[in-house]
Amino acid sequence: RKEVEQDPGPFNVPEGATVAFNCTYSNSASQSFFWYRQDCRKEPKLLMSVYSSGNEDGRFTAQLNRASQYISLLIRDSKLSDSATYLCVPWGAAGNKLTFGGGTRVLVKP
Amino acid sequence: NAGVTQTPKFQVLKTGQSMTLQCAQDMNHEYMSWYRQDPGMGLRLIHYSVGAGITDQGEVPNGYNVSRSTTEDFPLRLLSAAPSQTSVYFCASSSQRNTEAFFGQGTRLTVV
Numbered sequence: 765r766k767e768v769e770q771d772p773g774p775f776n777v778p779e780g781a782t783v784a785f786n787c788t789y790s791n792s793a794s795q796s797f798f799w800y801r802q803d804c805r806k807e808p809k810l811l812m813s814v815y816s817s818g819n820e821d822g823r824f825t826a827q828l829n830r831a832s833q834y835i836s837l838l839i840r841d842s843k844l845s846d847s848a849t850y851l852c853v854p855w856g857a858a859g860n861k862l863t864f865g866g867g868t869r870v871l872v873k874p
Numbered sequence: 875n876a877g878v879t880q881t882p883k884f885q886v887l888k889t890g891q892s893m894t895l896q897c898a899q900d901m902n903h904e905y906m907s908w909y910r911q912d913p914g915m916g917l918r919l920i921h922y923s924v925g926a927g928i929t930d931q932g933e934v935p936n937g938y939n940v941s942r943s944t945t946e947d948f949p950l951r952l953l954s955a956a957p958s959q960t961s962v963y964f965c966a967s968s969s970q971r972n973t974e975a976f977f978g979q980g981t982r983l984t985v986v
Contacts, residue, residue: 770916796972805911805962807977815972851916855972860924861932862907862968862975866916 767791770852770865777842777872784838785868787852794854797835799826802849802867811850812837842872876900880965880978887955887985895950895981897965905968906948907932907975908940910961917964923948955985 769788777783789797796815800808812819814835818827825838835854839846852865881896899906904925909917909932919932921940929940937959939951948967952959962982966975 798974805913805980807964807979808917809977810974813974853975860930860971861919861922862905862966863919863933864909864917 767863768852768854768865770850770868772866773869773871775868775870777839777846777870779842779844779872779874781842782838782840783842783870784836785850785870786834786836787854787865787868788832788834789852789854790833791854792830792833796855797826797828798853798855799824799835799837800851800853800864802851808851808864839870842870844872844874846870847872878965878967878976878978880963880981882981883979884982885984887952887983889955889957889985891955893952893955895952895963895965895983897948897950897978898946899948899967899976900946901967901969901976902945903967903969903976904945905970905975906942907966908938908948908950909964909966910934910959911964912961920950920963952983957985959983960985 799811801811802808823840849867851867878899907922908920923929923942965978968975
């Protein structure tokens with residue numbers, strides 16, 4: 765089993781709709797989780813940190829399910845500018861290493 | 875606010891050449907990592923460091939060397955470049971475990 769797994773997508777989303785996708789991780793000892801956004805192979809940029817059960821920031825909501833070892837990201841009222849690849853990063857998925865999932869591509873269309 | 879600085883931004887190498895990708899951070903972060911990203915793929919960890927003088931291998935370390943003589947710098951050396959090392963390379967740093975990572979702008983390397 766991979767340390768971090770994400771559905772690669774793409775998720776084709778009509779503008780204004782809601783989209784959600786998951787990230788599963790293998791190490792139950794992971795304590796903190798991050799969602800990053802990446803545009804066109806530019807450097808990833810932090811979208812959200814999750815240290816407990818979840819976090820919300822405007823239109824973005826992350827929820828952590830420790831029992832099933834996955835974290836989800838929900839985007840409400842999708843904007844064209846939300847089109848990007850979203851990378852899941854559990855700290856400690858593999859010991860001291862910061863290991864990234866393969867990313868989920870989201871395409872928001874008018 | 876410099877953050878994480880990578881140089882060069884672009885590089886073309888011939889097969890067999892060696893070179894060093896530079897990464898420097900000015901945030902006094904302990905953790906530093908190197909990743910490569912190939913088209914259509916996620917970031918794969920090459921090497922990482924949890925502090926000056928300490929380095930360890932990641933997922934794809936073959937063909938690369940690192941050292942960490944100072945907290946600020948974490949250079950990545952390609953020993954003998956191969957076309958399979960054509961990729962975008964990202965350096966990242968974080969202050970400690972369980973904190974967010976900050977990324978450099980990347981180095982786009984082509985090996986011909």
